Structures are given as structure tokens and as C-alpha cells.
Amino acid sequence: RQTIKVLRRRHPARESEKPRQGNPQNAPTPKVLPRLPVERIPELRPDNTAYDGQSEIPTLDEVISLVKQVEADTGRKIGIIPETKHPTYFAEEGLLLDGTPIHHDTSRMLVDDLVEAGFTDPDRVIIQSFELENLIRLQTEIMPRAHIDVPLIQLPNEGGYDIVYNFDPSKSSLGANSSVYKDFNFPLSAESATNGDLYMPAALRAMHDLYAELIGPYKDDILPTRTVDPPVDGNGDGKAEVTRELTGAKSSLVEDAHKAGLDVIIYTLRDEEVFASLSPDGTPRPTEQEYRDFIATGVDGFFTDFPGTGRRVVGAVTREHDLAPHQLVECHWHL
Template sequence: MPAAPRENPLVIGHRGAPGYRPEHSRSSYELAFALGADSVEPDVVATKDGELVLRHENEISGTTDVAERPEFAHLRTTKRVDDAELTGWFTEDFTWEELGTLTVRERIPGVRPSSASFDGRQGILRLRDLVEIVDEASDSQSRELGMTVELKHATYFDGVGLPLDELVDAELRRLGWGARPELIVESFEKTVLSRLAGRGLSAEYVYLVERSGAAADLVARDGATARSYADELTDAGLDALAGLVDGVSADKALVLALDDDGIANGTTDLVSRLHARGLRAYSWTLRPENRFLAANFRRGTADAFGDWQSEFELVLRTGIDGVFLDHPDLGVAARDALAGRRP
């Protein structure tokens, strides 16, 4: 049955609250809920022994201290992941016992030095650890908080014998999240979403789309003839998606109407076209620093906060069902301002 648009858009902590703490760290997730997030978004990848861990990518040199750990130097290697050649350290080459000894760090320390001051203080989290954080926050706030679980590089992990649909289904059921209305599952690949839904996991299934390129599962199957994300966002493409997923989460640049100079001259009709087909609409990622804002909302230096309120409210006015933010408190403030509530 088609999902009704949400009356109040979800504020989703993108990897927790990485504007303030290193992404996917315990303090990042705990702070996200303390700042008012309704849901948090973990990126899920797998270890050699099938443990589900929270990292933006399976290559972890930029977000952990692995490069400084001589005992793991022999694991540095080059691989091709989703048609990109990467050199570094990969989660699937570690057992959880090994990976659990690493500490996490800020991914963009030059932009967020305050967050980087927390480097080295916390370890990598597993999906099971996040479930405990969500459940504890729900109890303390007396409201049902959610997870928006992103499955990363599913086709790649299939190829190394670590099928994410099987691992995620088993883990969420074991943790009591097999039928929770607050659960959203998302991926840039429809194949893994279909497989997981076919296993009977009750969730809202959301397809992630970018401005350019094509989905990794389609490229693996069809090569150069793979249907692009742009094709999937045509009216005919959305008609097809309506029978496969519950919603679409789009790059912010697909929601804002940007000209050649990067100026936002309003918004596109993407949200309304999704709603017309019974699909929910989400957008990523709203960030306040000038380097991430549309050109007309920039004020001052690249790493200073610009007029984020205007850009955030422009997106929210589309009637969107949820937004992903690195600073959840700013999303709550923008949403409350539009609704006429006092911050």
C-alpha cells in the first residue's frame, strides 16, 4: 500500500551528529538523539567473520587509526569496489576481534577541527551496539526513535561471500528489530532491497539516487548499457520504482533547482512527483558550512556557517518526508521555524 506523506518531516542524523563528533562513533549517535533527531543513519559493512559494523565505506584508512597500527600493515592492499580502484585497509579483511581494537577519527578534520579533537577516544561500533543506543534513547526520551540503515556496496559484498541481505535480516531479527515501524532500510542498489524485503523483514525500503552515474548492481549486470539514475527519475522510471520500493532518497542537488553557477532558484518537482506515485521523498545531506551550500546562501569563508536556514527551509517547504543532516539540531530548528514553533 502506498505510504502517505509525513505530516512532519523526519530529522535524520546522518551517521549520527558528525558535525560535532566523529561519524559513526558512540558519542555521535548519542548526541544526535540529544539534539532532537528522530532517526539516525548507520552505514553498514561487514567483517571477515560476518559481523556488521558501522563505517561509511569498507575502506577505513580515512576514519580510523589503522594506518598507524603496525600489526595491520600487512593488510594494506588495493581492490576494485563498485568500479573504483581503492588502496587501503578493508573491513572484510579483518575479524571483529581485530577491527574492534581500532579507534575512530574525523573524516574531514580540516573542515571540522572541533570534531577532530575527539579522535582516538572511541572504538568502532557494530549494528548491535547502535540498537542498544537507540533503545536506550527511546526509553529516556519516552518516544520511539528510529534507524535508517544503509547497506553499502551490497554487490561487492556478495562477491566476497558476505551477503548483506542475509546478515542484516538475521541480525535485526535477533535484536528485536524485525518488525519495527521506526526502521527504514536504504541502499543505492535495488537488488539488495528486494532480497531483504523478500525475506520478510518489515521496514520502509528506500532507494538512494545520485545526480549522475548508475547503480552498482545494474552496472554489474548490464555494463555500459545500465540504466542511469537520471533515467530512473523520469516519470516512467518513477512509475517502475513505485512497485519496488517505498521511497526515494535523493542528492540535495536533485531537490534544489540549481543553475550553472550553483545558485538555487527554488526547487524541482521531484518531491511532488514522488508523492503522486505514493512514494516517500527524502534528501541528503543538509550541511551548514559554506562549501556545502548553494552559492547564493554562502556567507564568509568556506568552512564558516553560511545562511543554512534559508537552504534548509527551502528543501523542507517541498513537503519532503525527511532530511539527512550532519547537525541534527539545525534540522530541528529549521523544521520548527517553518511550523511556527519556538526553537
């Protein structure tokens, strides 16, 4: 299914050795929205400053409008994978700048927007989240009431703030209640958000059986890396920016997920050296080799900030294995 193209941008505060959902207290409030379209982060990718002033960060409505326009202009079908950010915080704990509770159900708002825009084709929309409760509610309550059913991706990488919240007795007055997981056939605890529980085969089966069609792990969850110190100049430009090296190991996550009935889409493949990892023997790894390495693990797709590179590699692999167009449909590459 070659319908999904995603250009994923992350704030530098989200960039760490092992990205995680982070502190919901840092989530933007509705009153911050007017500032978001003009936010600039030149420190992360200085070359991008060449595009300053040419565009703003779009809203979801604007993204859907753009997708529809491009579809009309090109005849191509394009999909989106929106992510709900900090849904528990916005619904239960978050406060506006004046101290008023936010109380916004962002999962319901997302579905309402998709329905209003007439963009609910399950082959072109997938919803993802680091939290479990909102995905469970989407599958069992929100989407059925809206008469839609789009695939859901569980992002398992040390997210799940809802788990921390719902297992915290001090938050019970705000509505925290661990019984929201009563139909999740795996014994969750307050530590499940960070102790690896969500990667267990039984937890993966519980996700599939209750709400999820896919998982979206961080790439290091499949091909682990270790720290390189001092950094290495991997591309010969005189700047030592590579700080990670493959260990040579491979986890069983892809196989475990597939056995549970879940597809796997990893994040995020990037071309810049600062995001690169050395080969296990310490030698530089060409940019396109990273894509090939993950394709070889059996993942069903990947997020990339460089869809041109991803498309080029997928095309090359397709030709090398002499895949016919109808066979390529089975590859499920989501760029």
C-alpha cells in the same frame, strides 16, 4: 512521523560535486573492520579532533543497543535508517586479502541482525541502498522469509552498481544476470545507473510498485547548483569556502515521486560553510534558509549532520504555520 534521527558521516572520498556510490573496489573488506573503529579523518572537519579518543565508530549491534538504552532512559521512540553498502560487490565480486571470495549477502545479514536484536518495527526501521537488486530481494524474498516488512528507500543518485554488473556480459561467470529485474516495470540498460533513467516518472512508479516506499535523492537533484569560481567567503570568517550557487531552478522530482506514491528524503544538510550554496543572486544564504528552502519544495524529510539545526527549523516552521501536534505527524520529518 517524528521518530527518525540520523547522524550521517561521509568519508572525504565520498564528497564530490555530486556524490555517488563510487567504485566498489574501494569498499572495506571484513578484514578491515578491526581498523574502522579507530579511523580518523581530521582533514574533513578539523574541529572534530577535540573529541578524539572519546569514542569509536560503532557497529550496528552497538547502535541498536544504544537506541534501546536511550529509549529506556527517556521514554522516547528512536528509529534507524541503515544503508547497505556495495551489496553486489560483497556478494559476487569481492575478495578477501588472501584472495578468497567474500560471498557475504549483506542484505540478509542486516535483516538477520535486526531480527536477532528484536528491532523490526516498520515505524522505526527503514533500509536504504543505492542498488536496486538488493532492495528488490529484500522486499520479495529476504524480509518475507524473516516475517518482517520495513520500508525501503531507493537512493537513485548515480548509484546502481548492480545494474552495471548485471548488464555486463563479462561478469556472467560470476552470476551477473539482467533477468533479476524482470519484474521491474521499466526498461533498464547498462547505462541506467548514470543516465538519469532512475529519475524518470515511469521508473519511480516501477520502484513503488515492486519494492520501495521512498526515494532518497541528493539535494542538488531537487534544487540544482552550479560551480562558483573563485570560492566565496559566505560567513565573513576570512575563509572562502563556498563553491556552489543555486541556479534558481527546481526539478519536478518531488512531484513525480509523490505521484508515484513515494515519499522523498533528501541528503545531506550540513551547517559548515564548505557544504553551503549561495543564493541564485550570488549572495550568502543563511544556514537555516537551506532547510527552509527544501521544506518548501515539499520533501518529506531530510538527512542532516546537525539534528539540532534541523529540529529548530522544523519547530519554527511548525509554529509559523500553526500546526497542531496531530497535524505535525503528517509532516514526516526524518532528522
